[in-house]
Amino acid sequence: MVKRLIELLGKDKVSVSPSDLETHGRDEGYPQTSPPLAVAYAESPADVAAVLRFAAEEGSAVIPFGAGTSLEGSLLPLKPTISLDLTRMNHILEVHPEDFLSTVEAGVTRKQLNERLRREGLFFPVDPGADATLGGMAATNASGTTTVRYGGMHANVLALEAVMADGEVVRFGRPVRKTSSGYDIKDLLIGSEGTLGVITKLWVKLHPLPAEVHTVRVYFESIADAAQGAYALMAAGLPVARLELVDEQAVAAVNRHLGRNYPEKPLLLVEFHSSTPEAVQAEKEFAEELLRDSGAVGMDAAKTAEERTAQWEARHEAYWALVHMYPGREYLLTDTAVPLSKMPGLVKFAQELMQEMNLTGNILGHVGDGNFHTIIAASPEEYPRAEEFSKTLVQRALELGGTATGEHGIGLRKMKFMEQEHGPALTWMRRIKQALDPKGVLNPGKVLP
Numbered sequence: 001m002v003k004r005l006i007e008l009l010g011k012d013k014v015s016v017s018p019s020d021l022e023t024h025g026r027d028e029g030y031p032q033t034s035p036p037l038a039v040a041y042a043e044s045p046a047d048v049a050a051v052l053r054f055a056a057e058e059g060s061a062v063i064p065f066g067a068g069t070s071l072e073g074s075l076l077p078l079k080p081t082i083s084l085d086l087t088r089m090n091h092i093l094e095v096h097p098e099d100f101l102s103t104v105e106a107g108v109t110r111k112q113l114n115e116r117l118r119r120e121g122l123f124f125p126v127d128p129g130a131d132a133t134l135g136g137m138a139a140t141n142a143s144g145t146t147t148v149r150y151g152g153m154h155a156n157v158l159a160l161e162a163v164m165a166d167g168e169v170v171r172f173g174r175p176v177r178k179t180s181s182g183y184d185i186k187d188l189l190i191g192s193e194g195t196l197g198v199i200t201k202l203w204v205k206l207h208p209l210p211a212e213v214h215t216v217r218v219y220f221e222s223i224a225d226a227a228q229g230a231y232a233l234m235a236a237g238l239p240v241a242r243l244e245l246v247d248e249q250a251v252a253a254v255n256r257h258l259g260r261n262y263p264e265k266p267l268l269l270v271e272f273h274s275s276t277p278e279a280v281q282a283e284k285e286f287a288e289e290l291l292r293d294s295g296a297v298g299m300d301a302a303k304t305a306e307e308r309t310a311q312w313e314a315r316h317e318a319y320w321a322l323v324h325m326y327p328g329r330e331y332l333l334t335d336t337a338v339p340l341s342k343m344p345g346l347v348k349f350a351q352e353l354m355q356e357m358n359l360t361g362n363i364l365g366h367v368g369d370g371n372f373h374t375i376i377a378a379s380p381e382e383y384p385r386a387e388e389f390s391k392t393l394v395q396r397a398l399e400l401g402g403t404a405t406g407e408h409g410i411g412l413r414k415m416k417f418m419e420q421e422h423g424p425a426l427t428w429m430r431r432i433k434q435a436l437d438p439k440g441v442l443n444p445g446k447v448l449p
Contacts, residue, residue, distance in 0.1 A: 001037065001058050005051075008051075009040060012041075014040055014041070015039045016037075021035035022035055023068065024039050024083035025077060025083070027076065029408075031332075032076060034076050036081040038082055039083045040082050040083070040085065041088050042089060042200075043088045043089060048086075049168070052164075052442075056165070056166070056441050060082060061082070063084065063194060064194040064443070065086065065087075066085075066106070066135055067087070067133050067136055070409065071333050071409075072409050072411030072412060074193045086105075086106045086107045086135055086198075089107040089200060091108070092105075092116050095116065095206075100208075105135075106135025106201065106202065109131045110124060110126065121208060122206040122207065124206060125149075125207055126150070127146050128407070129144060129316040138189075139191070139192065140153075140407070140408070141190050141407065145244055146241060146242055147407075148234075148366065148368035153191075156204055157186065157203070158176065159173030160189065161200050163197060165197070165436060165441050165442050172185045172189065173186035193409050193411065194443040195442050196432070198442070210241070214280045215271045215307075216271075216302065217270075217299065217301075217311065218298070219297055220297060223363065224344060224351075225266070225296075226245055226247075228294050229268055230268055230344075236286070238272075239272065243268065246268075246318060248264050249360075250362035251266075252264045256324075257317060257324050263298060268367075269315055319333070322375055323377070330383050334393065335406050336393060336402055337369060337370050337371035337397070338397050339400065340370045342402065343372070346402075347363060353392060354374070357388070359386055360376070360377045361374060363375075374389075374390070376389060391416075398417065410446065411446055418447075418449050429447075
């Protein structure tokens with residue numbers, strides 16, 4: 001079969017090297033690996049269509065692959081599979097500053113796009129931490145530190161092009177800020193984890209770079225107080241651009257990993273974007289008053305752009321800091337999201353549960369959205385206990401009216417919660433999958449149990 005695939009695409013677009021197969025048979029947060037049969041490097045929608053038709057004829061599967069930074073097992077082959085790598089489709093096709101719009105191929109990364117946009121005074125806001133591809137970010141409905149202000153991928157993708165399971169290339173949506181025309185299949189594909197179509201092009205919304213930015217680190221004696229402080233900011237209606245929680249274990253790991261000297265206490269990272277110095281000053285003063293009332297014991301403002309960059313680097317490096325502190329362990333990452341008023345209680349529950357189960361890890365996340373992550377560094381003997389921790393935490397989130405995943409996606413790990421979370425709606429999801437992918441070519445065995 002691989003020989004026929006090479007004949008179809010050309011030998012420069014197909015790899016069976018052990019290193020390529022290993023890289024494409026795993027993702028960042030799932031412990032198992034399973035190499036695909038081959039890696040196909042698409043350079044155009046025509047290449048994608050050819051691979052999908054070929055796989056349907058051969059009875060194999062296709063898993064779209066971007067930067068490989070997903071976390072829940074979405075990239076793990078479960079049957080003979082072609083890994084369809086889209087990273088060569090990495091061209092920024094158009095930038096229209098007057099329309100706050102850019103058209104990009106699926107393999108463009110968020111940092112690549114923002115580097116190009118800097119000269120226009122614009123930026124693309126979705127910031128999941130990793131330098132993921134925009135196609136992969138759309139496929140998982142990624143969000144991140146700025147989502148509380150600017151929204152995630154659903155809010156920032158106006159239209160997309162996808163290759164469907166039968167090889168047809170289709171554009172869904174229109175590159176306008178609003179439309180009421182037809183069924184919104186675009187938003188159905190966003191977050192589908194490559195199970196309904198292969199995203200090849202996106203029309204994305206851009207935003208002006210803020211004229212005024214104020215960033216502050218706020219310290220608390222307990223994680224419960226920090227979470228309550230985050231809720232107080234959101235309940236007051238302040239236009240927060242970023243609102244991140246980092247627990248004391250994560251701060252300690254960051255200090256060691258990056259050579260910082262932050263006080264090792266639970267921490268909120270808060271940022272405001274505004275158009276005038278007067279507006280940001282008023283927001284800052286009101287926020288600081290609310291945070292002191294919630295138990296803040298210290299605040300450090302970032303005084304320069306370099307200090308702001310260093311602060312957000314610390315947030316994004318918190319996972320890798322834990323990995324470097326406990327080398328050789330397996331890392332279980334999970335994320336939940338609950339109604340905002342329930343978030344402080346669930347954060348406290350998560351920390352207490354981690355302590356009760358004698359697990360090593362940290363808590364951090366986008367608490368302005370009611371979404372946070374737990375990362376467990378487990379020895380092989382502890383890993384089953386870490387999985388039980390994750391299951392208990394998700395069950396509690398569902399009981400509170402929340403979701404099993406705010407942004408990581410379902411993949412393999414979260415499938416067991418789909419029935420409980422969605423009930424009869426799961427039947428309709430299966431019908432949609434059957435209608436769009438009747439032969440089960442697209443990432444089979446994921447999302448739907």
